[in-house]
Amino acid sequence: MHAITFQAVGQVAYQRVDDPEIAAPGDAIVRVVRSAVCGSDLHPYHGRETGLDPGTVMGHEFLGRIVELGPEVRAFAIGDLVASPFSTACGACDPCRRGLSARCISGALFGWVEGGRGLQGAQAEYVRVPLADTTLVAVPADLDLDVALLLGDVIPTGFYAARRAEVEPGATIAILGCGPVGLAAILAARAAGAERIYAVDAVRERLALAADFGATPVELDGRDVATRLRESGASIASVIEAAGTPAATQLALEIARPGGTIAAVAVHHEPHFAFSPVQAYDKNVTYRTGRCPARSLMPELVRWARVHAAEAARLVTHRMPLASGSDAYACFDSKRDGCIKLVFTID
Numbered sequence: 001m002h003a004i005t006f007q008a009v010g011q012v013a014y015q016r017v018d019d020p021e022i023a024a025p026g027d028a029i030v031r032v033v034r035s036a037v038c039g040s041d042l043h044p045y046h047g048r049e050t051g052l053d054p055g056t057v058m059g060h061e062f063l064g065r066i067v068e069l070g071p072e073v074r075a076f077a078i079g080d081l082v083a084s085p086f087s088t089a090c091g092a093c094d095p096c097r098r099g100l101s102a103r104c105i106s107g108a109l110f111g112w113v114e115g116g117r118g119l120q121g122a123q124a125e126y127v128r129v130p131l132a133d134t135t136l137v138a139v140p141a142d143l144d145l146d147v148a149l150l151l152g153d154v155i156p157t158g159f160y161a162a163r164r165a166e167v168e169p170g171a172t173i174a175i176l177g178c179g180p181v182g183l184a185a186i187l188a189a190r191a192a193g194a195e196r197i198y199a200v201d202a203v204r205e206r207l208a209l210a211a212d213f214g215a216t217p218v219e220l221d222g223r224d225v226a227t228r229l230r231e232s233g234a235s236i237a238s239v240i241e242a243a244g245t246p247a248a249t250q251l252a253l254e255i256a257r258p259g260g261t262i263a264a265v266a267v268h269h270e271p272h273f274a275f276s277p278v279q280a281y282d283k284n285v286t287y288r289t290g291r292c293p294a295r296s297l298m299p300e301l302v303r304w305a306r307v308h309a310a311e312a313a314r315l316v317t318h319r320m321p322l323a324s325g326s327d328a329y330a331c332f333d334s335k336r337d338g339c340i341k342l343v344f345t346i347d
Contacts, residue, residue, distance in 0.1 A: 003057040003124030004325035009047040012058060014325040020120065020128035025072035028132035030082060034149040035123045035322070035344040036061040037332045038086075039179055039244075040267060041111070045329060048269045051114040059123030060086035060110035061153050063139060064346075067126070075133040082136040084129060085294035086110055086153045088119070091134030101295035106131065123322065125346060137298045140306060146316045146343055147309045150184070153294055154341065155301055155312060157265055158184025160292040162192050164263035165238035169193030174229070174236050174255055175215070177243030178206035180315050180341045181265060185240045186213045187311060191304070198234065200225060200251075205338035209314060226254040242266050249274035256285050264289040318342040 003017045020029055038061055043049040063083040066076055076082065087109045089101035096104050108130065111121025120128065129135055139148045147155075158181050167173055167189045175182050175189070178201035189197050190213070199210035200218045207217035218225060229236065237260050239252040244266030252262045253275045262285055280287060305312055317340045320328045324344075332342045 001125040002322060003121075004059065004322065005054075006044060006052050006056045006058055007054055010045065012045065012325055012329050014323050017055075017057060017124070020126050022068060022070045023128065024130060025070040026131050026133060027070040028066050028073055028076065028129045028136065029068035030062070030064040030084070030127050030129055030136075031067045032062050032064040032122055032125060032127055032346050033081075034063050034145050035059050035346065036149060037123075037328055037342045037344075038153060039181070041329075042333055043267060043269070045333070053113045053116065056111065056113040056118070057120040057122070057124050058111050059121040061149060062110075062122035062127060063145065063149050063152070064127070069132070073132045076136060076138070081139045081141070083139050083148050083151050083298070084110070084122075084136055085156070085298060087294070088129065088131045088135045089295045090131050096134075096296070099296040100293045102291040102293040123325065123344060125322070135295060137295075137302065140302065143302070143306055144309045144313050147305050147312045149343060150180075150312060150315060150341075151298055151301055151305055153292075154180045154184050154315065155305065156294040156297040157181045157292040158186075159188040159191075159297060159301060161185045161240045161242065161263050161265040162188035164261075164265070164288040165240050166261045167192040167194050167238050170195045171237045172196040172198075172234050173238040173240065174198040174200060174234075175240045175242060176200045176248045176252060177241065177266060178203070178210045179242065182206075182240070182242035183209060183213060183315055183340070184312075185242060186210055186215050187308065189240075190214055196234070198229060198236070203335055205335075206340060209340065212314070213311065225251060229255050236260060238263070240265065244268055246270050246274035253279060253283065253285065256283065259284045261286040261288070265292060316341045316343050319345050322346055
């Protein structure tokens with residue numbers, strides 16, 4: 001089969017690799033119909049995360065049709081259309097039972113192989129899915145394929161952010177970073193009843209979509225954001241940090257009201273927090289972070305997506321064939337032509 005593989009920092013390749021095979025009785029082989037480039041894929045691409053083996057198939061967002069099943073799979077049949085979270089889950093360990101599937105004791109991230117161990121990714125024609133019964137989720141026949149794809153990462157992460165930030169009816173909140181996750185968090189905050197949502201970013205196309213979703217755009221243009229928000233009279237109860245930079249962490253602390261809550265769902269790589277313990281103490285803030293348990297949230301969000309598919313589909317701005325792998329990464333990385341979310345179509 002063909003796949004997009006990691007070669008070195010700043011370099012991916014579209015090449016032929018071995019087809020995946022059933023390796024355990026609970027495995028499924030899925031023929032990929034949709035895959036995507038995620039901001040997390042850019043971490044090894046830029047060298048912010050190290051250790052990924054050259055030749056690893058990239059990508060952790062996908063949906064497709066089952067073409068082969070291990071003998072112990074009971075929940076699915078050949079031909080079923082399925083979506084997957086970005087990591088596998090057993091559904092039975094303590095973290096899974098507590099709704100923290102992203103920390104499943106037996107789980108693995110798609111698209112991460114280090115030292116020869118790990119799980120190949122899904123920017124490929126086929127992908128092996130371990131623990132298929134408790135990892136995969138059936139996709140309704142009437143659900144838009146791009147939206148179904150987003151159910152594996154972007155949409156649940158946005159909803160997880162809103163819940164971790166304790167967004168409540170009538171609240172005023174701020175979202176820092178209006179990439180796909182930040183925009184999904186706007187939709188989630190609306191669903192939670194937020195009255196006013198400030199959306200902070202430097203990219204005008206993202207701010208325009210944030211405004212369409214009902215947020216008040218705040219452009220990063222050199223003016224002090226915290227001062228501008230204070231002058232507007234905003235009392236920000238919840239801050240969702242979806243940018244993944246020290247500057248965003250510091251800004252989150254600055255704009256959160258005393259006793260407010262900050263939820264950081266972006267991946268950070270800096271060795272220290274951007275604010276000190278005493279700064280957090282002096283504002284009585286609650287700070288929450290961690291990987292979204294996408295599989296735990298997917299069943300309920302399938303129902304949400306069927307109602308809100310038209311809005312959710314707007315997160316996808318670019319579509320390319322898998323063979324455009326290198327150019328797709330460059331497009332997504334540079335936000336070329338207003339790129340927000342890039343999907344590979346492999347129909």
